[in-house]
Amino acid sequence: MHKSVRIFTFGLLTSSLVMLAIMPFLNNSNNAAMAQEYNSYGDSSNYYSQYPTDDNKYQCRTGPFEGFFVSSVEFCKHLKFDDRKDHARDSKIGPQGPPGPPGVNGSTGATGATGATGPEGPQGLQGIPGLTGATGPAGITTLNSTNTYFTNTTFAIVPNGQINGTVATCDNGDAVLNGVYQVLTDQPVDSKINVIFEGATRSSSSSDVADGYGVFIALSNSTVAILFSAAECFDNPPLRL
Numbered sequence: 001m002h003k004s005v006r007i008f009t010f011g012l013l014t015s016s017l018v019m020l021a022i023m024p025f026l027n028n029s030n031n032a033a034m035a036q037e038y039n040s041y042g043d044s045s046n047y048y049s050q051y052p053t054d055d056n057k058y059q060c061r062t063g064p065f066e067g068f069f070v071s072s073v074e075f076c077k078h079l080k081f082d083d084r085k086d087h088a089r090d091s092k093i094g095p096q097g098p099p100g101p102p103g104v105n106g107s108t109g110a111t112g113a114t115g116a117t118g119p120e121g122p123q124g125l126q127g128i129p130g131l132t133g134a135t136g137p138a139g140i141t142t143l144n145s146t147n148t149y150f151t152n153t154t155f156a157i158v159p160n161g162q163i164n165g166t167v168a169t170c171d172n173g174d175a176v177l178n179g180v181y182q183v184l185t186d187q188p189v190d191s192k193i194n195v196i197f198e199g200a201t202r203s204s205s206s207s208d209v210a211d212g213y214g215v216f217i218a219l220s221n222s223t224v225a226i227l228f229s230a231a232e233c234f235d236n237p238p239l240r241l
Helices: 002-039
Strands: 148-150 154-159 163-169 175-185 192-201 212-220 224-234
Touching: 154 163, 154 212, 163 192, 163 224, 175 192, 212 224
Parallel strands: 175 212
Antiparallel strands: 148 224, 154 224, 163 212, 175 224, 192 212
């Protein structure tokens, strides 16, 4: 048991001595390899130092090498994406894709309800007056035998103590101008004749102008009386034959 421990300890010490002896050779080999690797990338002008040297005397304030000393200020400039040589390749537009499927037509909406009637608008402006009509023919300015006439005499019998009368009418469409009447009795001295109405009148309710002359009387102190009347009329065209 003790013998095995001594052999193991001796072997471990021997290995440590061998490693210490070959370490300087390993370090020199690594330095030589690193020096060879560095020199394979070019001369010292491309080395970016953090300390100024004769070759690297420009310190970058901006750019990808900010804080380093470089051989030219060109290394301190910003490189934009658009300055890359492969920009044309990156910005190339691809082919247009196939058209998508047509959309589905929506359903027709329901008809809206009829709106309420709006308020009545304001009254419109008065229209332009129409043209003046043509002048009509000159009217009659003188009454004479060519445009007036007397109607036939009419009469009525008036008994004692009663009222009666008569109306002399013009032709249809003509107008009354004046009238006359006369009363005949069997006792001209004692008879009392009271005229109740005398003047122009309408012959019917449908006439819109006075087209007749009427007289109404009351008789007393006489047996009987006869009342005569006639009307003077204006002859509207067509003229009376």
